[in-house]
Amino acid sequence: MEYMPRALIAEITHRCPLHCVYCSNPLEMQVRQSELPAATWARVFEQAAEMGVLQLHLTGGEPLARRDLTELVAAARGAKLYVNLITSGIGLTAERLGALVAAGLDHLQLSFQDVEEATANDIAGARAHTHKLAVACLIRRHRIAFTVNMVVHRENLDRLEKMIALAEELQADRMEIANVQYYGWALRNRAALLPTRPQLERSLETVSAAQERLKGRMRIDFVVPDYYARYPKPCMGGWGRGMILIDPCGQVLPCHAAGVIPGLQFDNVREHALGWIWQESSAFRRFRGEEWMPEPCRSCDRRSQDFGGCRCQAFLLTGDAAATDPVCTLAPSHGLVEAVVAGVNAGAGAGVATSSPGWVYRADPV
């Protein structure tokens, strides 16, 4: 096998009690009735482990919305995978957490919308924040890895210091601060979410000071908005090179946003073994390797580091999924990104956040 998958992202449900304006779920979500049963997931976990997958990320939607989550964790651990759970914490009680840990959960990632209750609830569209603080205390009673995940954007980036203080107070081992990426719901809300340049620069200073101060206690990983980067991010470590995503109904995708690219055919674990899909599925082969690359990527020295950037972003911004990611300063279409950045920074001055932009909320599958 030329490429070996190392991580499996299992979107076990699209159901979620929250409605984040930057949700990365597809705009068309799948309903409960079509969700894969636990027995099928268990088979898939076994197949994944045989292929060399080490890490499993249970995500959603809200994974806790599945009543059989404990069973899924046990099956994954039984298949000898490392089990990460990414949750908003809604629906997590002391009993349920105890059962998940006993079933073999290794790492829990709790996502926060903000530090301040009012704003956090504005973004999540629910009174979720207070509950999360209680959940974090529950988590620390168990010996599992605990990450606080903060999604940042223009409206909350100025509160970064407080967010870091919160994660510290909750005794997280790790904090992941991720700028919103503009797919799905976030693309629709892009103009309100993209930080200004002064804001971004301040945030970089805040993070590096905190990293130095917290060394050995809490690790901080910071994902900056790629619109401000010189070069794109290596999408999923390269298309079809190391990661697999399976959606709630069993479709296997090279990345969570791949569904936006027209013409890609996704195979389903209900019909095929995962190993076959990894090697043969046309969706995985479409942008694997370098043959599909246009210039300037084709002859660029960075192509083995960033793989030409994100295919979904290329499609969403240029209409061509095989184009160089427009985020790249060498891309012929880079002007598209420059224009957005210029628009956000025009008159932004000190980068003071505006109040209550017209958010488009993620709708619910039924």
Place this chain on the structure above:
Amino acid sequence: MSRPSAGCVPRLAAGCRFSDAPGQGDMLLVPEGALRLMGVGRKIVERCDGVRTFADIVGELRAEYPALEPARVEEEAAKFLERLHEKRALDF
């Protein structure tokens, strides 16, 4: 910056463990990732069991690698543990 002291008792941090999958035994699994540990690195981490002190670990390594200069062994082991500590893979 924290160096392990002689009396500290290193152990793998919460949520960090060696893979028990066939053929993956040298992979140290950590949240969202894995570190391949081989040779001396692996020998050191295997001894971070929450029982042995750092001094015990260094003593065992010196016995196993008599050709190496004792001060070097301690220095290298300390640096290695410090790096894993920063990654939050190890507590001491």
